[in-house]
Amino acid sequence: MTTSSRPRLNCEQLEARENPAGNVNVFISGGQLFVIGDAFDNAVSTQQDAFGNIVVIGVNGTTVNGMSAISLGSFIPMDAIFVGGAGNDQIDVAGLFVTRQITVSGGPGNDLVQLRGVNANFITVGMHDGNDTLIGLTVRARTGMQIDGGTGFDIALLRNIFAGSFFFHSNFEQFV
Numbered sequence: 583m584t585t586s587s588r589p590r591l592n593c594e595q596l597e598a599r600e601n602p603a604g605n606v607n608v609f610i611s612g613g614q615l616f617v618i619g620d621a622f623d624n625a626v627s628t629q630q631d632a633f634g635n636i637v638v639i640g641v642n643g644t645t646v647n648g649m650s651a652i653s654l655g656s657f658i659p660m661d662a663i664f665v666g667g668a669g670n671d672q673i674d675v676a677g678l679f680v681t682r683q684i685t686v687s688g689g690p691g692n693d694l695v696q697l698r699g700v701n702a703n704f705i706t707v708g709m710h711d712g713n714d715t716l717i718g719l720t721v722r723a724r725t726g727m728q729i730d731g732g733t734g735f736d737i738a739l740l741r742n743i744f745a746g747s748f749f750f751h752s753n754f755e756q757f758v
């Protein structure tokens with residue numbers, strides 16, 4: 583773990599203030615957890631604790647369903663889908679366990695995606711357009727993991743990654 587990129591989630595407040603921080607729409611449908619950003623610069627952290635409680639927290643002024651944070655109670659999602667949409671988004675996922683798949687889409691813009699202590703059968707990350715950063719710390723993809731940087735200059739910082747049967751990466755210009 584390096585310290586160079588890790589504090590970014592909390593240290594871009596000045597930049598974030600230049601644009602509306604927007605709202606992230608969170609809902610559960612058919613056992614799937616959705617965390618969907620809007621066209622602005624969203625910063626959001628989804629965290630699950632050891633008891634299974636899931637909270638979604640807005641960062642740097644981003645709201646979550648119009649509030650600063652929401653609690654979803656204790657449950658294990660079948661899938662979890664994170665979408666940044668347009669804008670320079672920061673998507674943090676910590677401690678999340680899902681039975682099937684975690685899917686993250688940064689969308690256009692310079693995005694930061696951070697996966698910390700997550701566990702899923704499949705993990706798919708698409709950073710899409712922009713100069714993006716993917717941080718993966720203690721990630722367990724029980725069957726496999728696929729990450730795509732998309733266009734732009736994309737950086738991946740991966741530590742303690744387990745991918746059971748496959749690990750595919752494409753369009754990352756730098757691994758640090």
Ligand SMILES: [Ca+2]
Pocket residue numbers: 604619620621622623624666667668669670671
């Ligand atoms: Ca966005």
